[in-house]
Amino acid sequence: MDPTDRALVDLLRADARIANSTLAARVGIAPSTCHARVRALVERGVVRGFHASLDPGEMGRPLQAMVAVRLRVHARANLRQFAVRMAGLPGVLNVFFLAGSDDFQVHVAMTGSDELRDFVADNLSTNPEVAMTETHLIFEHLTGAGPL
Numbered sequence: 001m002d003p004t005d006r007a008l009v010d011l012l013r014a015d016a017r018i019a020n021s022t023l024a025a026r027v028g029i030a031p032s033t034c035h036a037r038v039r040a041l042v043e044r045g046v047v048r049g050f051h052a053s054l055d056p057g058e059m060g061r062p063l064q065a066m067v068a069v070r071l072r073v074h075a076r077a078n079l080r081q082f083a084v085r086m087a088g089l090p091g092v093l094n095v096f097f098l099a100g101s102d103d104f105q106v107h108v109a110m111t112g113s114d115e116l117r118d119f120v121a122d123n124l125s126t127n128p129e130v131a132m133t134e135t136h137l138i139f140e141h142l143t144g145a146g147p148l
Helices: 003-014 020-027 031-043 073-087 113-125
Strands: 063-071 092-097 104-110 130-138
Touching (some): 003 020, 020 031, 063 073, 113 130
Antiparallel strands (some): 063 130, 092 104
């Protein structure tokens, strides 16, 4: 990536809805060049998508948590399948596959502590693939938008 691509990525990261003409002006290139460069960044996989950032609390899910999950040794052959199943469950925002003692962090947004308890009990604690879980409540979630 050259400095122009880096500037485009930084601006898109801060505001993915920025108009192409505004993006071009801020970077100092023609709108047609800007459009071609952004398209190339998408095609190369640098930009993987454009997303709306939603407030789970405003969506009726004010309680967020990170649930650390460690799988049993026999289940390690199914890491990918486990992650895909978790990602498809209601209330799951993100699934992170980790190095270290935990295999996953599952980021969830729930309506309250009862739903969180039920989620952990029904999907993790009773799952024969799961050796251990540890739930951490999130008091505040900030998203970085600075340069990478």
